[in-house]
Amino acid sequence: MTGALLQLDRVVKRFPAGGFFSRRHMTAVRDVTFTLASDRPEIFAIVGESGSGKSTLAKMILGSEKPSAGTLRFDGTDLATIRTRAGREAFMARVQPVFQNPFEAFNPLTRVDDYLTTTARRFRGAASRAEAERLADEALQRVGLSLAEVKQRFSHELSGGQLQRAAIARALIPAPRLIVADEPVSMVDASLRMSIVNLFRALRDDLKVSIVYITHDLATTYYISDRVIIMQKGEVVESGDTRTVFDAPTHPYSIALKAAVLPPDPTQAAAAIRGEPLPAATPDAERPLEPVLVGP
Numbered sequence: 001m002t003g004a005l006l007q008l009d010r011v012v013k014r015f016p017a018g019g020f021f022s023r024r025h026m027t028a029v030r031d032v033t034f035t036l037a038s039d040r041p042e043i044f045a046i047v048g049e050s051g052s053g054k055s056t057l058a059k060m061i062l063g064s065e066k067p068s069a070g071t072l073r074f075d076g077t078d079l080a081t082i083r084t085r086a087g088r089e090a091f092m093a094r095v096q097p098v099f100q101n102p103f104e105a106f107n108p109l110t111r112v113d114d115y116l117t118t119t120a121r122r123f124r125g126a127a128s129r130a131e132a133e134r135l136a137d138e139a140l141q142r143v144g145l146s147l148a149e150v151k152q153r154f155s156h157e158l159s160g161g162q163l164q165r166a167a168i169a170r171a172l173i174p175a176p177r178l179i180v181a182d183e184p185v186s187m188v189d190a191s192l193r194m195s196i197v198n199l200f201r202a203l204r205d206d207l208k209v210s211i212v213y214i215t216h217d218l219a220t221t222y223y224i225s226d227r228v229i230i231m232q233k234g235e236v237v238e239s240g241d242t243r244t245v246f247d248a249p250t251h252p253y254s255i256a257l258k259a260a261v262l263p264p265d266p267t268q269a270a271a272a273i274r275g276e277p278l279p280a281a282t283p284d285a286e287r288p289l290e291p292v293l294v295g296p
Ligand SMILES: Nc1ncnc2c1ncn2[C@@H]1O[C@H](COP(=O)(O)OP(=O)(O)OP(=O)(O)O)[C@@H](O)[C@H]1O
Pocket: 015, 016, 027, 028, 048, 049, 050, 051, 052, 053, 054, 055, 056, 057, 216
């Protein structure tokens, strides 16, 4: 490991609770510590039920919320020290978000291609419309779309799956090192989920982008992530290599979570992601060592 891409050290976030005059606080994120290496792109999952602090953690990684205590470093720089507009823009180019609802991520009054070309001008310095369109098309091709398919179209004219792909393309235009994806497939039609999930793997492998994948969905986490932390009430209760954690969880919360939602058989889990009825389980002896991804 040559250094850390992202390093969280005892990160805490408290919010005021109990009204304006109250001094009470609730702790949304408590003492979270983890590191993503800069020379080993990976999909790092943050899993937990609603209210466990996942989105608050995502906002702190994106620099849009400040920690109450602890430090977050990106490429060695403490995010708290980024104060200038130029510093903030440079950080934003390297750490890009993908949100749950692509219809909220795009302004309904702006054409999708304009959105992408504006990003190319702002973050990649594209000097002409032709250059901005070339960069937008390149990013769209990466996600299985093309500029021709989105040109002159507004967000409501695309399907949810297409628009989430366009949102991922927008995130790719600045050539980021890290993508923070907060529930990126939960609003996508179940039948298209697998193709988006596979896309994140391709970005990791082909573009060497690391991905912080935030979700409450264990099935997709099991399929795509390399490492996982499981959060409960703001705290990390279990962490490690995804296969190890899910195959033999040790914390009572992880055990209960797995029992409640994750079909133990890989073929069944793949069907669950696609929203299909579960097929018969594959006998243990015939199971591949690695889960087989069947797409789209
Ligand atoms: N701006 C805020 N002010 C006060 N409390 C907040 C704020 N943001 C989040 N919280 C609280 O912090 C806790 C963690 O919320 P967070 O949204 O991070 O959880 P989550 O795991 O992402 O849940 P979900 O999946 O429902 O988004 C919750 O109790 C929430 O109500």
